[in-house]
Structure formats: structure tokens, C-alpha cells
Amino acid sequence: MTDLTVERTPIPGLLVVHLPVHGDARGWFKENWQRAKMTALGLPDFGPVQNNMSFNASRGATRGIHTEPWDKFVSVASGSVFAAWVDMREGDSFGATFHIEIGPDVAVFVPRGVGNSYQALEDGTVYSYLVNDHFVAGFTYPALNLADETAGIPWPIPLDSAEVEISEKDQNNPRLADVTPMAPKKTLIVGAKGQLGRALAAVYPGAVQVDLDELDISDASAVAAWPWSEYATILNAAAYTAVDAAETPEGRPVAWKANAVAPANLAAAAREHGLTLVHVSSEYVFDGTAEEHTEDEAFSPLGVYAQTKAAGDIAVATAPRHYILRTSWVIGDGNNFVRTMATLASKGISPKVVDDQIGRLTFTDTLAGAIKHLLDIEAPFGTYNVTNGGQPMSWQAIAAEVYALSGRAREDVGATSTEEYFAEQVAAGKLISPRPKNSAMNLARIRATGFEPTDAMEALKAYLA
Template identity: 55%
Template sequence: MGDPRVRRTAVPGLLVLDLQVHRDPRGWFKENWQREKMVAAGLPDFAPVQHSVAHNGPAGVTRGFHAEPWDKLVSVAAGRVLGAWVDLREGPTFGTVHTQVLEEATAVFVPRGVANAYQTLTEDVVYSYLVNDHWRPDAAYTMLNLADETAAVRWPVPLERAVVSDRDRAHPRLAEVTPVPPRPVLVLGAEGQLGRALVRHLPGAVGRGRAELDLADPAAVASLDLSPYDAVVNAAADTAVDAAETAQGRRSAWEVNATGVAALASAVREQGRTLVHFSSDYVFDGTGGGAGGYAEDAPLCPLGVYGQSKAAGDLAVAVLPRHYLLRTSWVVGEGRSFVATMADLAARGVSPRVVADQVGRLTFTDELARATAHLLGSGASYGTYNVTNDGEPTSWAGVAERVFAALGAEVSVTRVSTQEYAASRPVDAPPLAPRPARSVLSLDKIRATGFTPGDQGEALARHLRRRR
């Protein structure tokens, strides 16, 4: 079988598929749904879960405009229809119309919020729906009258002579329709620095903190209802790197970063949603990556417990059909961070000893949130993406020196090795977790989606100005 071809329409996200049909004296054969080929051609990987079929007896059967709360792929298994679609989603394309004859060689992908109608042109039409959510009696539909003057669909069989249900004849005109709003994104870990940035950058996002959903509670995760949401963005994590080397900290890190994430991934898969999850440079040992930094497909090789728990969470997320795994490093937000600590020391006139043999790039939470919004909104391919700020990699000591210079501190930073820093710690201090010596992540893949990471030096300067 040949590959399908995808054509765009004036309705955003409404796609026409030209299918290859094999014909011989016995009849014809087609691949009505072929995930690998269709996704490669440009169809969203919409993960269908239900197939429904409608038989229509006479020509002129007309089924009215219904905007359903799921995506669907429509086609005919027998006969021909005139299909019509009207965008009922909130936004500038509200009311945009597309019409298309459907026969055995044509299918149409209909995104959530676009109303679908059709009229049969032949007898005994078999109409197929492949949808990515299970039908339920309480599902909310948005309807439009088949005779709406604004949509002005030219039905081959006039509606007064067509076979139409009384309910479809009674639907409202376009001026009376309430546009379908976008489903919000659910942000977990919303009380943290990254969570707060995500809520700011994702329009209409709903945030939940640990008190509302604790990833360490398997029963709470299993009972999570995701039906109101388009995607789940998980910013919840146990990031106590050094504490993870203790007995209690090890349990906590694995409960949240591994077991909890696996439970969340299972809930997202069962309910057919998209998961955005954040990973760490700590899943690498810092000895590889080359000059360009670690690529997304570099082998996992964590050094410490924290990195091991994050790597386990990554593996759980990576098997989801619809996921974005954002791997990042050296995160800085509004609140406690390395940059905040250095700024406080500079203000107090304290000269710190800072490690100079660990190299990477800063990632500001606003940059991570901006990349998340871009991936969710651009239709970028699912998978793993490295996301940090751009710029020449530097050491922790180099970052500290920039902070001290920007704040006009009268004292300087003392550069030390990781070994020297560890030896100078108090005897009763918790164990120091191993860190990757080189945390540089390649940004080529995220750039290829049209996202341009901001320079870390410029972002640091803006961050420090806001602190003043």
C-alpha cells in the first residue's frame, strides 16, 4: 500500500487525508487507519480508543453539526457523502467552514470543537468514526443548525426534503452558539518555582500543589480525574539531591520521582491525555556528550540516588504515546536557588568558595515554561527535548562571579575543585551527592521545532534586576 497524503484546510487542525485504495475485480481494499504512515504524513498521533460505525439507508440522510469533546477521524466504508465542518472553537476562526466529498479514498481528521455534519449522496452509506475518548452519556456537545445562514452549506438534497432528525432541525444558529473554550492544562507541583512559572505562561492553566495531589500517594494518583484537561504538566519532584543519599531521603526520592511518576504515567495513558514531565542533567554521569553536549538519546548513566530516581521516572514517561520529556539543568526561579544564595552573600560582603570544575548552563523557570507552551502549542513531535538557556557553558564559580560583578560586590569568589569543596564541609553535614562534572545539553532538537532558547547571561542579568 502507498502512503497517505495529508492536506490542510481553512479550519486549523482539520485535515483531509487522501488514502491509497487497491482495486481489483473483487472490489477494493484500503488502510483506513495506519498510525505509522499517517503520523509520518502529518496527522496528529491522537491515540484513538473507540471505533463507531453508522449505517444510513436512503440517499439524503443528513446528520447535523455536532462538535464533540474529542478528536476523531471520519471516513466511509461504503458509499459517498458530502461532509461539512464548522469551527465552533473560541478564537478568530470561529465560524470557518470546510466542505468535502468523502468516498473510499478520503478521510478527514476533526479536532475537538469543530462541528461535523454530513449528507449521504448514495444509498446504504457506512460512515466510520475513530475517536480518542470513550463515548459517555454525559458528554457535552456543542451543536449548530444545519440550515445556518452564516455557514451557508449547499446541501445537494434540500433540507426540507432530506431525512433529518427533529433534534438536528432544532439546533441553534451560529449567533446563538457559545464557542467551545480550550481545555485547560493541569499543572502539578504548582506551588514550586517551576510550577508557578508554568501557571503564568500556560493560558488558563489549573495548578495543584502537593496538598491537593501528592505523587507519593499511589491511591490519590490512581483516582485523578483528567477528563477536564487537555494535558498534564508535572512539575512535582523531590529535588533534595544530597538528602537522597540518606536512608529516608532515598525512599522519598524514589516514591516521588520514580514510583509516583510511573503511577501518573499510567493514569495519563488510561485517560488518553498528554504528559509533560521534567527531567535532569543528573541522569548522566558528566563524562560524555562531546563538545556539543548530551543529545536526547544519550544513554542514561546516573551517579547518585537522585539521578537514579529521575532516570527511572524518565523510563516510565518515555513509553507514553503522547509525552514531552523536557531534560534540563541548573534551574533558577523566583525563590531559593544558587543564584539567590550568591546574591545574598554578595550583599553581605561574604567571599564564598565555589566549585569551578562542574560545567553547564543555567535554565530559568520562565525559559522552561516558555518551551513547554511552545511544544504544546506548536504540534511538535512527541518525545524527549533538552531545554536550557543558551550561551557559552560556564562553571558554578563562573555564575557566582557574574552575580558578584552584576551586584558590584566588593569581595570576590574563591574557585575550588569539587574535591576541595567536599573536604571543607562540616563533619556533621549530610553526605554530598555525586554531581556530573559536565552538564551541557545539546539544544539542536528544540531549536529545530522553531524555539530559540534565550541567552543565560542576559536572563541572569534580568533576574538580578528584578531582585533589586
């Protein structure tokens, strides 16, 4: 008996698991799949949904090399096999090989796109594999000839031996030079026409981009019908952001559909299909009374928009593989505060801007970069605050900086209080949503992952340039 251990191989993601086997005169017992212990040692929590058994009547039965579009956890229930794998995925590791003998004390995690094969070393060998997607008859996937010279697998029983039995189909599989590598699963950008969606498209040029007219994520049936088996990651950049309009009878249900129902539908898809869901939230989920908001602060939303964003966060957190990026004061390719101030500056207008709401700007290229960083390094799932760096500033101070960068005097931007601004809007017959006075967020958690946000004022200069 050995300790439960997990070791890496030359094929990225292919992991060998050494299993403790408890034996006596009656035979042996082992924990063949133990989710808690194995994931703690680095095995992916791959969510198996089907268990298959392959009985091999005679020593020499040889199967493969098959490349299915799902993850597998392979082992033997009786007997032993010589098992071999070839990486058939696009990328630098294409063609990499690994082989090992599997008895009761060994199992192997095989990631999607890695070709799997084995040769029975004993009569009556039962080969077992857990998979995280259901087998569907009629589909063909990449396969490789067992005798491929490039792979050079050292079969213990030569393939031309009378002991070896190979199916006709496997005998006719192509050589590696004729194999089309398996493409990775897709990334879906939802809300691709918005400011953040456009920034994400620049970072993920190969991603599938959809907006409401192509996939209504507030429609549960439309989300359920999407071909999620082709995808690995959802980047949800869709949101209803008309903060004041959300207070109106017309805007309230729209805000709830976009900001709460839609994320809940995506979370349901992520749970069912093992997807990674990335969702963008807002500092509005807090009332702004804290000097600096941390990821663990309790929700205290003030208005309808804020309440819908908090509900969306709660829904997204039900997906095991989720990232919530909580941000504030977003600036990108589209209509936003900075562009409005720059336009006013160019027209010779001297506005009054509130000076008692404090926070940091978040430029969409910084936010998109943070998303890519978290996914690339496989950071722990959960919530991360992401804004640009530097000292928190008021809207009035930011507007004054925009004016200065536009060739106007900072003094051309006057100051007003939130209370005064609200009074003016109400007097004009408008419904106004309450705002958090303090939007500054603590960035320690995202920085601890190795991501350093650009200083907000440096980013502002680059944006206006």
C-alpha cells in the same frame, strides 16, 4: 485507484484522506484506517478506541451538526454522503466551514470541537466513524442547526424537500449566533508552587495549577481518578531536589516516590488518555565525565537523586506524546544559588565556592519559554537539552559575577575544590551526594527547532536587577 494522500482544508486540523480502492467484478477493497501509512502523511496518531456505524435506510437522511469532545475519522462502508463541517472551537476559525462528498475513496479526520454533519445520497448508506474516546450517554455538547444561514451549507437535497428526514432534536438546534464555542482542553501544571511551576503559570495563565496537597501524583489511584478527559497537556514541574538529603534513610524513599514513581503514574495517564506529557529532568542523570552532554548520552547517574531522575526519564519515555527537557542549575522565584550568593554579598560575607564543577545556569523563564515553544510548534516528541546560553562557567565564577553585580569585588569569592568541600561536609557529619563535574549540555537540538536561549550572564543581570 489513487495513491494514499492527505490534504488540508480551511478548517485547521480537518484533513481529507484520499484512499486507494481496489475493485473488480466482486466489488471493492480498501484500507480504511492504516495507522503507519496515514500518520506518516501527517494524520494525527489519535488513538481510536471505539468504532461506530450509522445505517441510513433512505437517500436524504440528514444528521448533525454535532460537536463532540473527541477526534473522529469518518468514512462510508457503503453508499455515499454529502458531508459538511463547521468549526465550533474558540478562536479565529470559529464558524469556518468545509464540505465534500464522501464515497469509498474518501475519509476525513475531524478534530475535537469541529461540528460534524452529513446527508445520505443513496439508499442503504452506512456511515462509519472511529473515535478516540468512549461515548457516554446523557452528556450534551454544542450543536448547530443544519439550516444555519451563517454556515450556508449547500445541501444537495434541499432540507425542505420531502426526501429529507431530520430528527426533531436536530431541527431544534440553535443558530451559530447562539452557540457557545467549545473551549480547548485544559493544561495541568503539576508542582505549581515551585520555581518552575510559578514560571509556567505566568506563561499559561489559564492552566489548572495543582501541588501535592491537591493531587498526589505519587498515588496511582489519585492519578487514575483525575478527570483526564478534560485535559490535553500535563506540565510536570514537580520534583524532589534535595540532592544530599536523598542520600539519607529518610530522604531516599521520598526521592524515589517524587522523581520516579510519580512520573511513571503520569506517563500511564498520558498513554491511556492520549495526553502530551512534559517532564523536566536533570543533567545529574550523567556522571559528568563527558565534555558536553547530548540528549542521546547513556545514563550514568552517581547518587540517589541522580538515579531517581534517570528512572523518571525512562518512565516518561513510555508515553508516546512526551517531551523531556533536561536542564541544569535552575534559578527562579524561590531559594536558589544566586539568591544565596546575593544575600551573602549583602551581608559582607566572603564565601568559598567550588571551582571545578562546570555548567550553565537555567533561568525558569527560559525553561518555561522553551516548553511553550516546543508545544506551540508541535516539535517532534523526545528529549531536549535546555539551559541558558553562553560559555559554561564554574560555580565560583558565577558567584563572583553575582558579587560584582551586587557591588562587591569578584575577588571576595574564594575558590575551593569539590574534594575539599566534600571533606568539610563529611567532617561536619553530613551525608553528601556525588556531583557531576561537568554539567554543560549541547543545545543544538533545541536551537534546531528555532528556540535560542538567552545568554546566561545577560539573564543573570536581568534577574538581579
